Amino acid sequence: MKRYSIASIPGDGIGREVVPAAIGVLAAVADKCGFALDFRHFDWSCQTYLETGKMMPDDGLDQLRDHEAVFLGAVGYPGVPDHISLWGLLLPIRREFEQYVNLRPVRLLPGIASPLRDKAPGDIDFWVVRENSEGEYSQVGGRTGTGEDEIVVQQAIFTRRGTDRILRYAFDFARRLGRKHVTSATKSNGLYHSMPFWDERFAAIGAEYPDVAADQYHVDILAARFVMSPERFDVVVGSNLFGDILSDLGPGITGTIAVAPSANLNPERRFPSMFEPVHGSAPDIAGQGIANPIGQIWSGAMMLEHLGETEAAALVMRALETALTAPDIAKTPDLGGNGTTVEFADAVRTTLLGL
Amino acid sequence: MKRYSIASIPGDGIGREVVPAAIGVLAAVADKCGFALDFRHFDWSCQTYLETGKMMPDDGLDQLRDHEAVFLGAVGYPGVPDHISLWGLLLPIRREFEQYVNLRPVRLLPGIASPLRDKAPGDIDFWVVRENSEGEYSQVGGRTGTGEDEIVVQQAIFTRRGTDRILRYAFDFARRLGRKHVTSATKSNGLYHSMPFWDERFAAIGAEYPDVAADQYHVDILAARFVMSPERFDVVVGSNLFGDILSDLGPGITGTIAVAPSANLNPERRFPSMFEPVHGSAPDIAGQGIANPIGQIWSGAMMLEHLGETEAAALVMRALETALTAPDIAKTPDLGGNGTTVEFADAVRTTLLGL
Numbered sequence: 001m002k003r004y005s006i007a008s009i010p011g012d013g014i015g016r017e018v019v020p021a022a023i024g025v026l027a028a029v030a031d032k033c034g035f036a037l038d039f040r041h042f043d044w045s046c047q048t049y050l051e052t053g054k055m056m057p058d059d060g061l062d063q064l065r066d067h068e069a070v071f072l073g074a075v076g077y078p079g080v081p082d083h084i085s086l087w088g089l090l091l092p093i094r095r096e097f098e099q100y101v102n103l104r105p106v107r108l109l110p111g112i113a114s115p116l117r118d119k120a121p122g123d124i125d126f127w128v129v130r131e132n133s134e135g136e137y138s139q140v141g142g143r144t145g146t147g148e149d150e151i152v153v154q155q156a157i158f159t160r161r162g163t164d165r166i167l168r169y170a171f172d173f174a175r176r177l178g179r180k181h182v183t184s185a186t187k188s189n190g191l192y193h194s195m196p197f198w199d200e201r202f203a204a205i206g207a208e209y210p211d212v213a214a215d216q217y218h219v220d221i222l223a224a225r226f227v228m229s230p231e232r233f234d235v236v237v238g239s240n241l242f243g244d245i246l247s248d249l250g251p252g253i254t255g256t257i258a259v260a261p262s263a264n265l266n267p268e269r270r271f272p273s274m275f276e277p278v279h280g281s282a283p284d285i286a287g288q289g290i291a292n293p294i295g296q297i298w299s300g301a302m303m304l305e306h307l308g309e310t311e312a313a314a315l316v317m318r319a320l321e322t323a324l325t326a327p328d329i330a331k332t333p334d335l336g337g338n339g340t341t342v343e344f345a346d347a348v349r350t351t352l353l354g355l
Numbered sequence: 356m357k358r359y360s361i362a363s364i365p366g367d368g369i370g371r372e373v374v375p376a377a378i379g380v381l382a383a384v385a386d387k388c389g390f391a392l393d394f395r396h397f398d399w400s401c402q403t404y405l406e407t408g409k410m411m412p413d414d415g416l417d418q419l420r421d422h423e424a425v426f427l428g429a430v431g432y433p434g435v436p437d438h439i440s441l442w443g444l445l446l447p448i449r450r451e452f453e454q455y456v457n458l459r460p461v462r463l464l465p466g467i468a469s470p471l472r473d474k475a476p477g478d479i480d481f482w483v484v485r486e487n488s489e490g491e492y493s494q495v496g497g498r499t500g501t502g503e504d505e506i507v508v509q510q511a512i513f514t515r516r517g518t519d520r521i522l523r524y525a526f527d528f529a530r531r532l533g534r535k536h537v538t539s540a541t542k543s544n545g546l547y548h549s550m551p552f553w554d555e556r557f558a559a560i561g562a563e564y565p566d567v568a569a570d571q572y573h574v575d576i577l578a579a580r581f582v583m584s585p586e587r588f589d590v591v592v593g594s595n596l597f598g599d600i601l602s603d604l605g606p607g608i609t610g611t612i613a614v615a616p617s618a619n620l621n622p623e624r625r626f627p628s629m630f631e632p633v634h635g636s637a638p639d640i641a642g643q644g645i646a647n648p649i650g651q652i653w654s655g656a657m658m659l660e661h662l663g664e665t666e667a668a669a670l671v672m673r674a675l676e677t678a679l680t681a682p683d684i685a686k687t688p689d690l691g692g693n694g695t696t697v698e699f700a701d702a703v704r705t706t707l708l709g710l
């Protein structure tokens with residue numbers, strides 16, 4: 001029997017609720033399809049930080065390195081500043097393991113209402129390919145001067161290598177999916193150095209893919225177009241920051257970001273890739289057992305896909321969509337129901353076993 | 356009779372169509388209310404750049420300086436890279452004249468359908484206060500290395516003075532409007548230096564306004580919330596880049612960015628302020644006479660307000676809203692009608708004269 005070793009990091013807040021729920025579904029599909037997922041649990045979180053001054057042990061990355069994938073919940077909790085918690089765990093994993101692609105589907109699921117007028121599943125169905133290792137997210141910079149005279153510098157750093165590889169991934173991905181159209185998010189009218197460079201590289205790489213159409217919009221108007229005409233997108237590629245914004249806005253137009261998954265990919269498979277929902281640790285509802293586990297389950301399906309278990313991945317998605325449209329399904333409160341995390345995940349698991 | 360000297364810069368593309376149309380409405384309201392607007396026209400545009408290598412003459416800013424306001428259409432046209440056209444005209448005006456506030460209403464107008472389900476005028480009615488002079492828009496940075504090894508650095512620069520004054524403006528503005536709630540756009544979990552500083556200053560300035568509630572969201576989830584729950588916002592304050600994105604997304608949820616106005620304000624009135632629609636020069640429809648002039652007309656109303664002609668400003672808005680709901684109004688094609696720019700602006704003018 002094929003076995004995969006997976007590092008699971010539930011993290012903080014609702015991460016601790018949705019990760020176990022999703023693992024239940026994943027274990028069931030593994031059983032059904034005849035492979036095994038060996039989860040090893042890492043209890044790294046803001047709690048760890050408060051106790052030890054570190055989000056993870058010094059050799060944390062080494063402990064993860066030998067796994068085939070990392071299954072993450074969410075990191076961040078009141079009491080620990082976000083830039084500490086994220087730069088102490090999530091962002092180093094993305095960087096150290098060269099997970100330079102952050103892949104995020106934006107798809108309206110059956111049984112979930114879009115806040116947009118007249119949209120049905122199929123109308124909203126595209127992908128955001130986000131640069132995940134460099135760009136605007138950088139620790140380079142600092143403060144100078146004091147009091148009234150203080151000045152803060154924040155540097156964004158774009159490398160040709162980093163830019164080209166994400167653009168190429170986007171075009172390859174579009175080609176692989178049979179999607180014929182890649183849209184670039186830019187802001188070359190305001191960001192004087194970085195985005196004109198991004199545009200140049202987009203044009204250069206795009207020219208290598210004559211069979212894939214390419215267009216670009218400034219990120220401000222692109223955000224508006226997500227709302228006004230989401231049908232027109234296939235694959236949208238953006239820098240670390242623009243991809244971040246667009247891949248939360250995308251799920252917003254599909255009803256809730258609670259359902260959105262993401263894959264932090266090291267396409268060369270030299271290092272483990274990481275799978276996590278787009279949502280955060282949601283301190284406001286943590287501990288109540290009512291968090292929506294869909295984003296975590298769907299992230300699990302993306303993980304199975306990455307592991308090569310394509311059939312299992314498809315089964316999970318089919319179970320999810322079937323459960324969502326079942327008349328008596330216990331949806332979580334964010335979807336207007338009164339089900340719990342565990343009840344909904346169980347319904348998906350039961351549906352899956354019956355498929 | 357009171358006279359105001361206004362510099363008008365139609366600029367490029369549809370700017371050349373909507374500016375004259377809006378001036379017709381403004382001239383009519385001035386007549387009616389007993390003051391005069393003396394427009395001086397400046398034909399600066401990408402055409403100027405192609406002919407002279409400059410977007411405006413070397414003493415361009417000096418030529419504008421003595422006016423009470425600048426009424427701008429849109430700048431930018433294919434054939435001239437955006438970062439050239441914008442950094443050659445729009446951005447220097449904003450900076451040199453210390454127009455550090457970019458004020459943008461997000462309001463669903465009667466007669467225009469929101470792409471959001473079940474939203475009526477009144478449901479979407481808030482303001483974006485955007486920092487307009489520093490931050491992410493900077494010419495500091497550059498390129499180093501060649502070919503595969505090229506690296507591009509883009510610096511964002513936040514000053515305490517620049518940050519405090521925009522935050523204070525936002526709180527003052529909320530208080531003045533009787534809006535009790537300011538929301539800050541941040542991204543302190545990813546942008547390591549700039550946004551934690553922004554958050555600190557937001558907390559410090561917010562503490563000076565105990566009567567105004569303050570909250571903050573990371574810009575990614577904030578963008579999603581614009582779509583999912585626009586009712587909850589009163590005043591949203593953001594950096595130059597975040598304010599830019601949110602103030603295009605805002606109009607997106609009100610149906611079209613063609614209607615959105617903006618005021619680039621020098622609140623101290625040491626320099627002229629500038630009024631311009633949020634939309635760009637729209638090369639795709641330029642020259643056809645079908646551009647929607649609402650954003651330009653509404654920008655004119657904001658200009659009148661700034662000049663102290665409050666009653667005239669209110670009249671323009673009332674005329675606009677009345678015209679929009681008239682049964683036989685010739686709306687422009689973007690609003691589903693088949694009217695022209697001139698026809699629609701004329702209808703607003705006629706309505707105004709009848710008020």
Ligand SMILES: CC(C)[C@H](C(=O)O)[C@@H](O)C(=O)O
Nearest residue numbers: 189190220431441445599633
């Ligand atoms: C044209 C561009 C530089 C400008 C900006 O980003 O400031 C525009 O998008 C705006 O919002 O006024």
Ligand SMILES: CC(C)[C@H](C(=O)O)[C@@H](O)C(=O)O
Nearest residue numbers: 076086090244278544545575
């Ligand atoms: C938590 C935060 C640093 C992170 C990001 O911005 O990358 C999150 O918003 C995401 O999208 O995964």
